[in-house]
Amino acid sequence: MSKRTMLDKIWDAHVVEQAEGKPSVLYIDTHLIHEVTSPQAFAVLRERGLKVRRADRTFATMDHAIPTRKLAFDLWPTEAAVQVQTLRKNCEDFGVTLFDLQGEDQGIVHVVGPEQGITQPGATVVCGDSHTSTHGAFGALAFGVGTSEVSHVLATQCLMQEKPKCFAVNVEGRLGPGVTAKDLILAVIAHIGTGGGAGHVFEFRGEAFRSLDMAGRMTVCNMSIEGGARAGMIAPDETTFEYLKGRPYAPQGEAWDRAVFRWRELPTDEGAVFDREIHLKASDIAPMVTYGTNPGQAIPVNGDIPDPESMSSEEEKRATLQALDYMALRPGSKIAGQQVDIVFIGSCTNGRLEDLRAAAQVVRGKKVRDNVRALVVPGSKHVMKAAELEGLDRIFQESGFEWRNAGCSMCLAMNDDKAESGKYVASTSNRNFRGRQGPGARTMLMSPSMAAAAAVHGEVVDVRQL
Amino acid sequence: MKPFDRVVSKVVPLRADNVDTDQIIPAKYLTTVSKKGLGKGCFHALRYQEDGTDDPSCPLNQPVYQGASILISGSNFGSGSSREHAVWALTDYGFRAVIASSFADIFYNNSLKNGLLPVKLAPGQVEELMQLAQSKPESKIQIDLEKQTVVSPEGREYGFSIDSFRKSCLLQGLDDLGYLLQMIPVVEKYEERVAAGI
Numbered sequence A: 001m002s003k004r005t006m007l008d009k010i011w012d013a014h015v016v017e018q019a020e021g022k023p024s025v026l027y028i029d030t031h032l033i034h035e036v037t038s039p040q041a042f043a044v045l046r047e048r049g050l051k052v053r054r055a056d057r058t059f060a061t062m063d064h065a066i067p068t069r070k071l072a073f074d075l076w077p078t079e080a081a082v083q084v085q086t087l088r089k090n091c092e093d094f095g096v097t098l099f100d101l102q103g104e105d106q107g108i109v110h111v112v113g114p115e116q117g118i119t120q121p122g123a124t125v126v127c128g129d130s131h132t133s134t135h136g137a138f139g140a141l142a143f144g145v146g147t148s149e150v151s152h153v154l155a156t157q158c159l160m161q162e163k164p165k166c167f168a169v170n171v172e173g174r175l176g177p178g179v180t181a182k183d184l185i186l187a188v189i190a191h192i193g194t195g196g197g198a199g200h201v202f203e204f205r206g207e208a209f210r211s212l213d214m215a216g217r218m219t220v221c222n223m224s225i226e227g228g229a230r231a232g233m234i235a236p237d238e239t240t241f242e243y244l245k246g247r248p249y250a251p252q253g254e255a256w257d258r259a260v261f262r263w264r265e266l267p268t269d270e271g272a273v274f275d276r277e278i279h280l281k282a283s284d285i286a287p288m289v290t291y292g293t294n295p296g297q298a299i300p301v302n303g304d305i306p307d308p309e310s311m312s313s314e315e316e317k318r319a320t321l322q323a324l325d326y327m328a329l330r331p332g333s334k335i336a337g338q339q340v341d342i343v344f345i346g347s348c349t350n351g352r353l354e355d356l357r358a359a360a361q362v363v364r365g366k367k368v369r370d371n372v373r374a375l376v377v378p379g380s381k382h383v384m385k386a387a388e389l390e391g392l393d394r395i396f397q398e399s400g401f402e403w404r405n406a407g408c409s410m411c412l413a414m415n416d417d418k419a420e421s422g423k424y425v426a427s428t429s430n431r432n433f434r435g436r437q438g439p440g441a442r443t444m445l446m447s448p449s450m451a452a453a454a455a456v457h458g459e460v461v462d463v464r465q466l
Numbered sequence B: 001m002k003p004f005d006r007v008v009s010k011v012v013p014l015r016a017d018n019v020d021t022d023q024i025i026p027a028k029y030l031t032t033v034s035k036k037g038l039g040k041g042c043f044h045a046l047r048y049q050e051d052g053t054d055d056p057s058c059p060l061n062q063p064v065y066q067g068a069s070i071l072i073s074g075s076n077f078g079s080g081s082s083r084e085h086a087v088w089a090l091t092d093y094g095f096r097a098v099i100a101s102s103f104a105d106i107f108y109n110n111s112l113k114n115g116l117l118p119v120k121l122a123p124g125q126v127e128e129l130m131q132l133a134q135s136k137p138e139s140k141i142q143i144d145l146e147k148q149t150v151v152s153p154e155g156r157e158y159g160f161s162i163d164s165f166r167k168s169c170l171l172q173g174l175d176d177l178g179y180l181l182q183m184i185p186v187v188e189k190y191e192e193r194v195a196a197g198i
């Protein structure tokens, strides 16, 4: 048989039908849903009198619109409450498992799936959310879909898809001290540009990725979409299996052994050819900070904010000018030393226990700068509980951070967690788009330890020099 | 889905690259459980000033562009979130087609599923049409899906490509769900094969 990539193997195993001149009918193993992008899809089912075809493969949680303050339900904004009630009713009527806000397992959909062992190697995973790419960290083909496609999967467990191309991102060597998975993926995106991976799936290869724990691998795959690729994957290995073993929805007993056997066959065959390939060196990567309004506009913390005049194309020049104007940053100045007003630690990119530990280590025994508002929003209730068991909540609160309930919060500012216009936010989330964290808010993306250091110093600092 | 064959309209120029779905429809509008009414939030930050009044510099607020159903923008249009609300906001606002030099994958797919035609042209061609829309806002262009052409008022023709299956779905106003539902017996066989480990 010809040499195949991991993408080829997973794709081939899920094609239900390939008619001439039509996209493939692709089988979806796991469907994750949340309150914001599912109501209109369930409405389609109701209109057409259809059932959820595989309720056993469908899992729901509540994360985007919910308040993360410790608020009573009747104090909620009405519309968010309606979305949550709608999801409850839909899950009940259609027999879908729901990790409800009132239960123990609720959290951001991309934190909950892996944590429950629902995300597994070799599977196709979709969700009405672009950061579904996160689940590729397990060697799954996982991508975000629109609400129409959510209805297709609910009704048929299938999607009509064209096969994407495969883009190998090789990073050799290990990351230096103070340099994290977040810096790694920001450096990759800065290299290829925010639309650079369009039409492709990334396969992240090399020691830099291999040596990451699952939390780090999820951070990397999470931001694939910020490089324009709908999905990103890392081949499963012992780290993956160790993480999954014993989780509630992971196979048990003999089924586990059989699964691991199958999963070991997933990695790309030696000599398989990729459609595109880049090579970077881990030792060249420093802690990264974004200065602009898309995640590709990132520089090393010790670097200079680029000068639009030095850009090669008119397009880039214009984009940089517009971005710097919005961010009110000066070309040629240092990003280190830039004032920070708000610090947000959380999201599906960096809201896991490992991320909170890294941030807590930096703030332990120190105080958040006056005039800086800082909040930590755990990625799930399990993360929150585990962090509280370790006393991280106390470390954060004693330093002056707010300690919140699990949810998306200021990552997308759908609830009341918004940054005010003109404020600079050091954020561990994944998007620095205009207005993403509140109208006029100026987001600088960085790693959890860098964000924590920014909270303590009131400005962007190089965490390696502390 | 509303069938798409041809549209003749003025063009609203949105001169920017990487117009993301947060710009097209900010998250605060996503609390709806319906697809309707999102037009009011479409390009909210561009259309309104901080005090809530219309921003006169935004082409969407300029009287000459009122009623236009074609939008033109730069590269990587629709990047970011998978929210189909972005497409619903554009269609609810009245757009039937978007011309750009490239589109983000998920946005492109979502558009096709809602009868919003994404037209990809070469950057130089986009620039020509952009300049036309800016300098002669009254001029109308035609987009013909059947012929896969954009035609300027001077008769200049720009061809664009689109997947033939997607094209026929758009022309007929068909969605994927009907086709997929017909596939259910094949899906069942697939599931049996997988369960048996074949």
Ligand code: SF4
Pocket: A063, A064, A108, A109, A110, A129, A131, A347, A348, A349, A407, A408, A411, A412, A429, A430
């Ligand atoms: S944390 Fe942010 S990026 Fe992740 S799912 Fe929530 S809103 Fe989307």
